Amino acid sequence: MKILKSLTTATIAATAICAAVFLFGAQAQAAVIIDQNNAGAGSGTNEISRPQAQSFLQAGDNIAGAAVRIDIFGASGTMTLSIYDALPGTGGNLVASGTGPAPTIATEFGDEAWMTVFWTAVAVVPETELFLEVTGTNGDIGLVSINSSPYTRGTQYIDGNPSGKNADFAFRTYTDTAFSAAIPAPGAIVIFGLGFAGIA
Numbered sequence: 001m002k003i004l005k006s007l008t009t010a011t012i013a014a015t016a017i018c019a020a021v022f023l024f025g026a027q028a029q030a031a032v033i034i035d036q037n038n039a040g041a042g043s044g045t046n047e048i049s050r051p052q053a054q055s056f057l058q059a060g061d062n063i064a065g066a067a068v069r070i071d072i073f074g075a076s077g078t079m080t081l082s083i084y085d086a087l088p089g090t091g092g093n094l095v096a097s098g099t100g101p102a103p104t105i106a107t108e109f110g111d112e113a114w115m116t117v118f119w120t121a122v123a124v125v126p127e128t129e130l131f132l133e134v135t136g137t138n139g140d141i142g143l144v145s146i147n148s149s150p151y152t153r154g155t156q157y158i159d160g161n162p163s164g165k166n167a168d169f170a171f172r173t174y175t176d177t178a179f180s181a182a183i184p185a186p187g188a189i190v191i192f193g194l195g196f197a198g199i200a
Contacts, residue, residue: 031176031177031178032064032065032118032121032174032175032176032177033174033175033177034172034173034174034175035058035059035060035063035172035173035174035175036056036057036058036059036153036154036171036172036173037172038146038149038150038151038168038169038170038171038172039069039170039172040146040149040150040170041146042069042071042112042144042145042146042170043145043146043147043148043167044144044145044147044167045070045071045142045143045144045145046142046143046145046158046169047139047140047141047142047143048079048134048135048136048138048139048141048142048143049139049140050158050159051088051089051133051157051158051159051160052133052134052143052156052157052158052159052169053084053087053088053131053132053133053134053156053157054131054132054154054155054156054157054168054169054171055087055129055130055131055132055154055155055157056129056130056131056132056151056153056154056171056173057127057128057129057130057153057154058124058126058127058128058130058173058175059126059127059175060124060126060175060176060177060179061123061124061125061126061175061179062121062122062123062124062175062176062179063083063095063096063121063122063124063130063173063174063175064118064119064120064121064122064174064175064176064179065098065116065117065118065119065173065174066081066083066098066116066117066132066171066172066173066174067081067114067115067116067117067171067172067173067174068081068114068115068132068134068143068144068169068170068171068172069112069113069114069115069143069144069169069170069171070102070103070112070113070114070115070141070142070143070144071111071112071141071142071143071144076101076102076103076104076138077101077102077136077137077138077141078099078100078101078102078136078137078138079099079100079101079102079115079134079135079136079137079141080097080098080099080117080134080135080136081097081098081099081115081117081132081133081134082094082096082097082098082132082133082134082135083095083096083097083122083130083131083132083133084130084131084133085128085130085131086131087131087157087160088131088133089160090160092131095122095124095130096119096122097119098117098118098119099117100115100117102115102136102138102141103115112144114172116172118174121175121176121179123179129154131157132169132171132173134169143169143170144169144170145163145165145167145168145169145170146167146168146169146170147165147166147167148166148167149166149167149168151168154168155168156168156169
């Protein structure tokens with residue numbers, strides 16, 4: 001009986017180890033790629049001291065990060081990129097959010113950089129409107145705007161209203177190709193991530 005009990009315990013332990021190795025391997029194969037990309041030449045900026053958002057349609061069944069192009073000279077700050085299921089301030093629910101230090105551009109006005117944040121992938125319904133909101137501790141940071149934007153899957157919002165400029169912010173969203181909807185529970189938890197900054 002003791003031998004049988006020992007074998008059973010060993011079998012359970014071995015099964016647990018194999019499961020952990022399998023899950024680690026599956027996570028290691030995750031590939032986060034760009035889903036939406038509006039990265040044309042900038043034609044203006046809007047300071048983040050004003051409420052600003054960009055709507056978009058995510059093609060993938062999850063969202064794993066976001067990025068905006070900024071224009072700032074000298075002082076940096078902390079920025080937060082948040083995803084909502086409706087326009088922020090109108091009852092939208094927070095889906096995911098990432099915060100990080102904005103890049104410091106110490107050369108001259110007109111230099112731009114991407115502010116990027118990633119988080120654990122969160123399930124979304126493909127081709128359903130989502131909203132990217134940008135806030136930060138330095139209100140002088142400017143979001144790069146693209147006038148006559150070729151992006152046709154969303155709208156630029158300033159002060160809670162469509163900008164009416166036939167413009168969109170320069171932005172990106174990311175999706176995880178190894179995402180399994182069975183792991184995260186949509187709507188059950190808000191995911192927070194870390195930010196990364198890179199000079200364009």
